[in-house]
Amino acid sequence: MSDSSPLPPVRLHTEAELARDALSTPLLSRAARLARWAGPDTRVDAGGGLVDEQLPAAAEALGLSGDDAAADASEAWRVAVDAGLVEVVDEDEGTVTAGEDLALLTGGSPQDVLAVWLSAVETVLADASVPDLDGLVDEEGEVDLSALDWDPEGEAAFLDGVLGNLYLLTVGEDTPGAPVPLPALAASVIVPTDMGEPTNDVLEQVSDAMMRLDDQFRMLEPVGFVAYRPVDEALMADADEEPAAPVDDTDVSRYGMVRLTPLGLYGMRARLLEAGYAAPAVGDLADKGADALLDGTAQFPPGAAQAETEQWLQRRESLAAARELLAAARGSDAGAPLRRLRCQQALSLVGASAEPALREVLDDAELGGLARVWLTEHGAVDVPAPSETMVYWLTIDTVAAQLAAEGNSEELRALVEGLARQHGGFFDAVWRVDHPATADVLEAMGRLHSDKKVAKEARKAAFKARSQQGG
Numbered sequence: 001m002s003d004s005s006p007l008p009p010v011r012l013h014t015e016a017e018l019a020r021d022a023l024s025t026p027l028l029s030r031a032a033r034l035a036r037w038a039g040p041d042t043r044v045d046a047g048g049g050l051v052d053e054q055l056p057a058a059a060e061a062l063g064l065s066g067d068d069a070a071a072d073a074s075e076a077w078r079v080a081v082d083a084g085l086v087e088v089v090d091e092d093e094g095t096v097t098a099g100e101d102l103a104l105l106t107g108g109s110p111q112d113v114l115a116v117w118l119s120a121v122e123t124v125l126a127d128a129s130v131p132d133l134d135g136l137v138d139e140e141g142e143v144d145l146s147a148l149d150w151d152p153e154g155e156a157a158f159l160d161g162v163l164g165n166l167y168l169l170t171v172g173e174d175t176p177g178a179p180v181p182l183p184a185l186a187a188s189v190i191v192p193t194d195m196g197e198p199t200n201d202v203l204e205q206v207s208d209a210m211m212r213l214d215d216q217f218r219m220l221e222p223v224g225f226v227a228y229r230p231v232d233e234a235l236m237a238d239a240d241e242e243p244a245a246p247v248d249d250t251d252v253s254r255y256g257m258v259r260l261t262p263l264g265l266y267g268m269r270a271r272l273l274e275a276g277y278a279a280p281a282v283g284d285l286a287d288k289g290a291d292a293l294l295d296g297t298a299q300f301p302p303g304a305a306q307a308e309t310e311q312w313l314q315r316r317e318s319l320a321a322a323r324e325l326l327a328a329a330r331g332s333d334a335g336a337p338l339r340r341l342r343c344q345q346a347l348s349l350v351g352a353s354a355e356p357a358l359r360e361v362l363d364d365a366e367l368g369g370l371a372r373v374w375l376t377e378h379g380a381v382d383v384p385a386p387s388e389t390m391v392y393w394l395t396i397d398t399v400a401a402q403l404a405a406e407g408n409s410e411e412l413r414a415l416v417e418g419l420a421r422q423h424g425g426f427f428d429a430v431w432r433v434d435h436p437a438t439a440d441v442l443e444a445m446g447r448l449h450s451d452k453k454v455a456k457e458a459r460k461a462a463f464k465a466r467s468q469q470g471g
Helices: 015-023 026-037 052-061 069-082 100-107 110-128 152-171 182-190 200-220 262-274 290-296 302-314 318-329 336-347 352-359 368-377 388-406 410-422 426-430 438-448 452-468
Strands: 086-090 095-098 226-229 257-260
Touching (some): 015 026, 015 110, 052 069, 069 086, 100 110, 110 262, 152 182, 152 257, 182 257, 257 262, 336 368, 388 438, 410 426
């Protein structure tokens, strides 16, 4: 991801909802319970970890049992220390007391709770980047790091890249919140974008990455960062072992499915912002002016642009909002056509009480056309017919806006072909339109039109328009 271009806007739950979710996550709730359980007799080692002798009691306090009880209790304790829920009083003695942030979980604001949760997330992410040390312990009980092929920075960067891609896939508009197959996610950071058919070596790298991510997502789920369906254990069985039950080889979910939770979206956005990325959230523009709204939503996907605009309109009276939007839509700069398109879309969400604002701009060369469209769609009476000049100007403005919003899309191609078909002598008239984008629009029409004869007419008209503009 580039840190210079904005990411798609994310739709976040309210901070109150997110704080409630954070408090109910298994890992943070366990960490809080251990912080309250700790007392004068609790002891920690030099690294702040709970001493081995007290892990069984900690696990019992959490209601944990089984082979992983001690490990889970140790993890919860480590989160409690790192998140400020427990504070080491005397490192030599190994004594502890309740940390200042423990009270925030019950008496703090939603932002306070989320700050504690984010600290817990950072602990888990750091742990997730550490490889499995089983099998690396020597005869003296020490970890043999020389046998470990591990690049800490590279491993952390790999996980960050995966989570960044998962964020992009989650905030996309096609299937918001849909789980992502683990093979596709692993491939997104392994397979080069310009590679056609992946080589066997690349496919092996993807498979290895899937196994690493399977472990990492299992760790991230208890802190509420992801919802994860693990890789089917049967897939990792020896090839000569018979499966316990019939399996469907076409079921992609067996290879792991993952999505960011609402908390995970919040956490990823916080991490992206801290790393210097432009990561907008729907609602960021609600308290800003109409100029910021129209410019800010210019490159938003349609659904996000509408959601942002709805929040902006909720804070304003319809007539005043319409006047502000229309004023912000004026201009002859390159971004003006798309601003006017966003203005028109925003005005479609306001009621009939905004009619006076639209009538006030009927004679405006830049806004008169869209005002007539709005008035007609809302059943207003006595709407003056537009002049031919205004019709052509609005046509150029609309196509210029669509080009800026979508590029050479199929929808725009259909619009271009429809315009040329419906208006006889279209190109003979339209090149004279006094609009900064006339020549660019006609050149685009020449590229997009499927009829070679019509495309040639468009290019000739573009040449005339550019000559008229002195270009």
